[in-house]
Amino acid sequence: MDKFEAAGLYSGIGLLLLLLLGGLVIRRRQSQQISLGDGDDAQMRSLVRAHGNAAEWLTPGLIGLWGLALLPAAPLWLLHTGGGVLLAGRLLHGIGLSTSGGASLPRVVGMVLTLTSYIVLSGGLIWAALSPAPG
Numbered sequence: 001m002d003k004f005e006a007a008g009l010y011s012g013i014g015l016l017l018l019l020l021l022g023g024l025v026i027r028r029r030q031s032q033q034i035s036l037g038d039g040d041d042a043q044m045r046s047l048v049r050a051h052g053n054a055a056e057w058l059t060p061g062l063i064g065l066w067g068l069a070l071l072p073a074a075p076l077w078l079l080h081t082g083g084g085v086l087l088a089g090r091l092l093h094g095i096g097l098s099t100s101g102g103a104s105l106p107r108v109v110g111m112v113l114t115l116t117s118y119i120v121l122s123g124g125l126i127w128a129a130l131s132p133a134p135g
Helices: 003-032 041-071 076-099 105-130
Strands: none
Touching: 003 041, 003 076, 041 076, 041 105, 076 105
16 A cells, blocks of 8 residues: 555545534434524534534644555555554544534543644644655
8 A cells, every 4th residue: 555545545434424424414304304504403513513513623634645555655544644643533522423412531531642643644744744755
């Protein structure tokens, strides 16, 4: 697997996660006949935020991942680390937020993992941008 394939893999899985979370919103809208907003429905509010939050945090992370894929000095393991931790974090956070409107262990761990992935990705981008290309 090369760096572009790795970035594509994590982007594809991230899109599937957004599709799943969006599907939960759609299903709730249909079952509760809510056409716009949250219909003052607590579960709908949680589902909408789980989907929105994933979109808000996945997008910059995936941009960082593609940035790494483009930099010759970035090693493949760095993309797998950043992408894997990002997706694990977003998945756990989505589970925590969609099943509980308040604080929950999956939500907290998911946010910690997401922030960790941002540290890995931003540090890797800066390092790889300032490093000479291999070979």
